[in-house]
Amino acid sequence: MPVAKPESSDSRVIAHVDMDCFYVQVEQRKQPQLRGLPTAVVQYNEWKGGALIAVSYEARKFGVKRSMRGAEAKEVCPQIQLVQVPVARGKADLNGYRSAGSEVVSILSRRGRCERASIDEVYLDLTDAAETMLAENPPQSLEKIDEEALKSHILGLNNEDGSDIKENVRNWINRHSADHRDKLLACGILIVAELRMQVLKETEFTCSAGIAHNKMLAKLASGMNKPSQQTVVPSSSVNGLLNTLPIRKMKQLGGKLGISLQTDMGVNTVGDLLQFPEEKLQERYGVNTGTWLWNIARGISGEAVEGRLLPKSHGSGKTFTGPRALKTVPAVQHWLNQLCEELSERLCSDLDQNKRMAHTLTLHARAYKSSDSDSQKKFPSKSCPLRYGTAKIQEDAFNLFQAGLREYIGFYGVKTQGNHYSGWGITSLSVSASKIVPIPSGTCSIAKYFHGQSTSHFSSMQPLDNVNGEAMLLLPPGVHSGSECYSEVNSPKAEVDFPKEESWTEDTVPELDLQEQKDLSSSLSKTQDGFTQDISPSLLSACLEQSQNKQESDITKDEGQFKSEYNKERKGKRVKDKGTPSILELFKSYNPYPFGSSFSQELKKTAEGTDARLTIGLESKGHSLAEQSEVGKEKPMHCSSSGYGRDEGDGRREAWSYSIDEIDPSVIDELPPEIQDEIKAWVHPHKWRPNNTVRRGCKISHYFSPTKKS
DNA sequence: ACGGATTCCACT
DNA sequence: TAGTGGAAT
Numbered sequence: 100m101p102v103a104k105p106e107s108s109d110s111r112v113i114a115h116v117d118m119d120c121f122y123v124q125v126e127q128r129k130q131p132q133l134r135g136l137p138t139a140v141v142q143y144n145e146w147k148g149g150a151l152i153a154v155s156y157e158a159r160k161f162g163v164k165r166s167m168r169g170a171e172a173k174e175v176c177p178q179i180q181l182v183q184v185p186v187a188r189g190k191a192d193l194n195g196y197r198s199a200g201s202e203v204v205s206i207l208s209r210r211g212r213c214e215r216a217s218i219d220e221v222y223l224d225l226t227d228a229a230e231t232m233l234a235e236n237p238p239q240s241l242e243k244i245d246e247e248a249l250k251s252h253i254l255g256l257n258n259e260d261g262s263d264i265k266e267n268v269r270n271w272i273n274r275h276s277a278d279h280r281d282k283l284l285a286c287g288i289l290i291v292a293e294l295r296m297q298v299l300k301e302t303e304f305t306c307s308a309g310i311a312h313n314k315m316l317a318k319l320a321s322g323m324n325k326p327s328q329q330t331v332v333p334s335s336s337v338n339g340l341l342n343t344l345p346i347r348k349m350k351q352l353g354g355k356l357g358i359s360l361q362t363d364m365g366v367n368t369v370g371d372l373l374q375f376p377e378e379k380l381q382e383r384y385g386v387n388t389g390t391w392l393w394n395i396a397r398g399i400s401g402e403a404v405e406g407r408l409l410p411k412s413h414g415s416g417k418t419f420t421g422p423r424a425l426k427t428v429p430a431v432q433h434w435l436n437q438l439c440e441e442l443s444e445r446l447c448s449d450l451d452q453n454k455r456m457a458h459t460l461t462l463h464a465r466a467y468k469s470s471d472s473d474s475q476k477k478f479p480s481k482s483c484p485l486r487y488g489t490a491k492i493q494e495d496a497f498n499l500f501q502a503g504l505r506e507y508i509g510f511y512g513v514k515t516q517g518n519h520y521s522g523w524g525i526t527s528l529s530v531s532a533s534k535i536v537p538i539p540s541g542t543c544s545i546a547k548y549f550h551g552q553s554t555s556h557f558s559s560m561q562p563l564d565n566v567n568g569e570a571m572l573l574l575p576p577g578v579h580s581g582s583e584c585y586s587e588v589n590s591p592k593a594e595v596d597f598p599k600e601e602s603w604t605e606d607t608v609p610e611l612d613l614q615e616q617k618d619l620s621s622s623l624s625k626t627q628d629g630f631t632q633d634i635s636p637s638l639l640s641a642c643l644e645q646s647q648n649k650q651e652s653d654i655t656k657d658e659g660q661f662k663s664e665y666n667k668e669r670k671g672k673r674v675k676d677k678g679t680p681s682i683l684e685l686f687k688s689y690n691p692y693p694f695g696s697s698f699s700q701e702l703k704k705t706a707e708g709t710d711a712r713l714t715i716g717l718e719s720k721g722h723s724l725a726e727q728s729e730v731g732k733e734k735p736m737h738c739s740s741s742g743y744g745r746d747e748g749d750g751r752r753e754a755w756s757y758s759i760d761e762i763d764p765s766v767i768d769e770l771p772p773e774i775q776d777e778i779k780a781w782v783h784p785h786k787w788r789p790n791n792t793v794r795r796g797c798k799i800s801h802y803f804s805p806t807k808k809s
Numbered sequence: 810a811c812g813g814a815t816t817c818c819a820c821t
Numbered sequence: 822t823a824g825t826g827g828a829a830t
Binding site: 142143150151152165166167168184190191193216217218387410411412413414415416417418420421422465526527529531 | 810811812814815817819
């Protein structure tokens with residue numbers, strides 16, 4: 100549900116950039132002879148010519164629409180060029196579009212904070228760039244203004260007949276009488292025009308953009324003049340724009356909420372909302388949504404542009420419509436294997452290119468039950484800790500499926516051991532990987548990473564007898580062997596029967612020293628289902644070695660991808676740990692350290708400088724922390740949300756930053772002073788939060804106050 | 810018999 | 822937490 104983010108006198112410069120019929124452009128770049136022709140991208144050609152998922156503007160002129168079948172498109176536009184989405188493993192393969200999207204993001208992120216909103220859309224916060232330009236190089240001082248900027252559409256700028264539109268635009272941009280906010284937008288126009296030209300030059304893709312004082316308005320504007328144009332919303336034109344705007348056109352109101360607004364409240368345009376007092380809206384839709392509605396009616400939206408260039412999850416799915424529904428367990432297993440293969444491959448690339456690992460595997464399915472009354476019943480989604488390696492993902496996903504299936508058919512159906520039709524059919528399957536966090540580098544993050552993510556590392560950190568035996572077993576195939584990350588295939592195909600519960604619980608738990616078990620078993624890794632995360636440090640090292648070999652030269656480049664990545668804090672939660680193993684021990688155990696140049700140097704420096712103090716006893720530290728935590732619940736969370744932070748604003752480089760509220764204060768206190776300072780500097784001083792969310796402000800200052808932990 | 814395939818978010 | 826539901830492209 101939408102959530103209000105209050106703002107007051109919002110003088111940000113926000114742009115929303117939207118690629119024009121992106122998939123079509125990607126295909127046209129591959130096949131330049133298609134340029135300028137009516138073209139559509141279609142998937143699954145077998146049935147009625149497949150479904151259209153992207154339509155070029157030339158084709159739209161003929162009335163070709165998305166959600167048409169290929170055959171229909173041919174009827175209204177016989178010349179239309181239909182290009183199929185690439186297929187891999189029997190399913191649509193969108194990787195080409197994903198990487199094309201990344202090309203664009205890497206260009207658009209040059210001038211300010213950039214948020215990848217979807218595969219073909221980004222938001223930019225250009226406030227700083229605009230302020231700088233205004234101070235150093237204001238539009239008025241420019242003798243020449245980009246042709247592209249002059250083609251901008253400025254809402255509310257009346258073009259009298261006979262007047263030269265571009266001249267009007269030029270005048271608006273150069274206007275001396277403009278207030279500060281309009282001048283900022285004028286700078287935004289120039290910056291965005293330049294960015295769009297760079298995108299075109301470097302990728303051959305055109306895009307459209309909206310420029311305004313907040314995300315909502317920028318998004319609205321980007322869609323107003325397409326393709327390959329940009330639209331500006333000066334604040335003086337906001338009311339006029341929203342007054343007559345159909346309510347359903349607003350982002351978030353295209354669904355049930357919008358319908359309810361229309362039918363229950365008689366609200367047909369955003370302007371209609373103005374007559375309702377905030378309390379009334381809250382009454383009807385709850386405080387958050389109510390306030391949000393009240394705000395958007397006035398063009399107010401305080402949502403920040405998150406600095407996030409990479410997706411937060413990866414998924415691979417497929418639907419099996421009608422007669423193609425999957426009716427046997429082996430059929431499901433086959434497709435799950437395909438989906439998991441793709442997912443694993445993408446996780447591997449992500450690890451490789453972005454140094455991130457996912458921590459949760461989720462299976463979604465849709466099913467029907469012909470027999471029973473409650474054929475409406477939803478197939479439950481299930482998740483578990485994600486283990487790297489294709490075979491492991493396949494195995495886990497299959498187990499998740501069977502767990503879901505048992506619930507879905509509700510016992511008794513268990514008789515039909517697998518291959519027989521038992522009245523159910525799977526109409527869609529998907530696997531996804533989420534909770535993707537950067538692989539930590541630097542001091543406490545390492546320790547925290549291991550501590551939070553793995554039980555097995557404790558055993559492998561112990562006397563050597565454990566290391567070889569266990570850690571090797573835990574290595575996903577294809578990882579420790581270096582480069583064959585992608586070659587991993589096939590899970591055992593035999594097990595079609597419902598597995599006995601135990602098969603994926605107890606026996607996957609690595610053995611722990613008794614003392615360690617006592618210390619940790621309650622708090623680490625073991626989930627309700629008895630799943631165990633078995634990423635060991637050796638696994639981590641192996642993965643990194645492998646990726647480093649491949650990507651060594653790319654490390655610095657890749658770091659750029661991480662500006663501000665994962666600076667988003669986890670709401671109101673704070674990590675509680677039971678203790679932090681010595682970083683030095685980790686160092687000793689994993690040598691040579693597999694990180695790339697800058698990391699390891701930083702790390703070594705830190706380690707040397709803090710020799711004694713870094714040896715933090717598990718017990719004592721655990722205690723002091725336990726006492727400290729306000730909430731009694733001893734449930735350490737996974738260490739999540741750390742990231743490279745080359746902060747756009749201050750130009751800091753190659754630093755890993757934790758989300759503020761996840762930094763374990765006692766660990767920070769153990770660090771050398773200069774590191775402490777750096778971490779404190781990572782605290783982003785001001786960030787607007789929704790009025791409903793309890794903020795961390797006081798907590799943080801508490802954490803960083805001079806309280807002594809030891 | 811759902812336009813798919815994704816991704817993200819908020820709520821519980 | 823894990824799981825559900827809604828929304829958007």
